[in-house]
Amino acid sequence: MGDEMADENISDLIERYLKEILADNEQVKIRRSEIAGLFDVVPSQINYVINTRFTIQNGYIVESKRGGGGYIRIEKVRLLDDIDVLDSLIAAIGNKLSKRDSETIVQTLYNNDLINRREASIILAAIDKDAIDLNNSDLTDIMRANIMISILNRLRYEG
Amino acid sequence: MGDEMADENISDLIERYLKEILADNEQVKIRRSEIAGLFDVVPSQINYVINTRFTIQNGYIVESKRGGGGYIRIEKVRLLDDIDVLDSLIAAIGNKLSKRDSETIVQTLYNNDLINRREASIILAAIDKDAIDLNNSDLTDIMRANIMISILNRLRYEG
DNA sequence: ATAATAATAGTCAATATTAGTCAAAGAATG
């Protein structure tokens, strides 16, 4: 723990390389194969590094495009100061989410000034029963949980 | 490697070129082979750019004529009011909705001042692939369409 | 007028160029 140099694997080196760029820039845009070549690893290891070290929990959002001129862009975002509410809501959701519980969550978000009325309305529309119905109430609850978690993760940061 | 926007693909460059003209004009009228020559691509790539980036969902209508003096004209459409925008977007969605088309729709909502940046990103979170994925790409597109329509209908009377 | 030819744009499928997924193998850790 004390010394920084020791015991760094290649994934750590790639992480450090990218974060050094991000220290001076709001974002970094890479070509996956270039970075893989630079560190002499297979391209999919770049995905591994991104998936384990550049998550939204760490304050990064990632977007990419395939095909000619494709890229991966990692962007730093400013996490909100108080995301305890979000963390506990996400933890409480688990695998499935009923309509009733989802309404409680939206109410909680509103009470904590994390969303306004209009945003609440959009979220409720997104998880509306008729919209996500799958003729299978279990699947509907799973879908509702997934969508809600995705939205809560989005609320972690500003902008 | 931080913010520089080099390395765009040629289709993106052509898109940008045309949209720069459209920023100052209601329409742009081109000769396909001229634009192809300007960017050193085959003529049919102009069709590819138009079909992927100047659709009605994006707020453009395209008309063309073949033969001597032929042309392609791209015109910005001006929808009369917010309800018109929402109605035409809903009508255009149909049964399935790809990720790419959904992003175009959100962009159009933003361009027409129907949603702000934050609302846009909440919507994108709600229809994110990882959120609504069901290990079945057809079902994913169906789910995305349903959710988007639900949200658009909400915006219709939410004001 | 009509037919032939030239001058355009459109379609579609093959190929190229990227990134993503997933599971197995290997390495490190406790």
Added chain:
DNA sequence: CATTCTTTGACTAATATTGACTATTATTAT
């Protein structure tokens, strides 16, 4: 030793580029 983390590569998916072939319209020749 068991568990977790890392590394690898085969397979998949998305997007871009290319070119052969087709369709339409204008112009020219008969």
